[in-house]
Amino acid sequence: MFTIGDFAHLGRVSVRMLRHYDAVGLLPPAHVDPSSGYRFYTAAQLQRLNRLVALKDLGLTLDQVRVVLDDELSVEQLHGMLSLRRAELRQQILADESRLRRVEARLRAIEREGAMPTDDIVVKTVPAVRVARLTATAASYGPEDVGPVIQPLYPQLFARLERAGVESSGCGIATYEPAGGDEVVVHAGVEVAVDPSPGHDFEVVDLPALAEAATLVHRGTMDDVDTSYQAVAAWIEAHGYRQNGFAREVYLNYGVGDPSDWVTELQLEITKPRGR
Known part of the structure; x- marks a missing residue:
């Protein structure tokens, strides 16, 4: 048997x-021990301890842990629960990392307010282009x-x-449309x-010029x-233009x-508003 201290270490x-x-x-x-009150544990009790701690890390309360332990989950069942929780935690880490990048981007945009370069903005005609695409809906236009x-x-x-045996002939192009409220239709x-062709499981459309x-x-x-979008916004306003709809994103x-x-x-x- 092990003293409580040694068992805690193990x-x-x-x-x-x-x-x-x-x-x-x-x-x-x-x-x-009836005389000293010292607690002693066996190596076999590590199995219950491991399950107890694992279930707590799944987010269960101690009352819920008691119910699960009393049901004597198999190793396979416990492994499945832990694997699911691991996937959830990894997804949360990815979401937090993405949120951190967005915060950093906003901070950079704030730091460059009033000093965002617009010299690299080019006004040009964009020709029509044919794309294959898939579509989904996002809750908002936010990243x-x-x-x-x-x-x-x-x-x-x-x-x-x-x-389908179809090769891309150029760049990826993402486009967006309003879907009502804050929702946005996303075209990849x-x-x-x-x-x-009706036989394709993707859409083929011509984006207008x-x-x-x-x-x-x-x-x-x-x-x-964000900084790039805000630079374009400043240029559009400074030159008396009006923006029509969402931007196209061409992934060069x-x-x-x-x-x-x-x-x-x-x-x-x-476009230039009439009278300007």
Whole structure:
């Protein structure tokens, strides 16, 4: 048998927690010396301790842990529960990392307020282009809503193109439309040179030409695009234009290699209000 201190070391928990688990009846010691009151534990009790701690890490209350332990879950059942929790935690870490990148991007935009360069903005005509695309709806145009929607669309699109024997003929192009309220329709597209066909499990459409567009090359991930968008906004206002709809995002070099080298062209259709 092991003293409570040694058992705590072996189980990687505190003596205080072992005393608490004893007090609530979750893990009583195997033996208590009647004269000294010292608690002693067996190696076999590590199995219950491991399950207890694992279930707590799943987010269960101690009362819920008691019910699960009393039901004597199998190793396979417990492994399944822990695997699910592990996946949830990893997803939370990814979401937190994305949120951190967005906060950093906003901070950079704030730091550059009033000093955002507009010299790189080019006004040009954008020709019509044919794309294959998949579509989904995001809760809003915010990056926290758009990112999780558009990111899985591109792997799905390229897999479907491969099955159909269709090769891309140019860049990826993302477009957006209002869907009512804050919701936004997200189109993940890529240039192709094929005709629409009812046999395809993707849509083939022609994006119309933009007679006049304010364009800017953004470098880096789209999590860091706020400063570029705000530079275009400042230019549009300064030159008396009006923006028409959402920007097109043309992925000139995206998703491969160092993210700092990724290149996206932002294309915003603009018009001059009458009388100006």
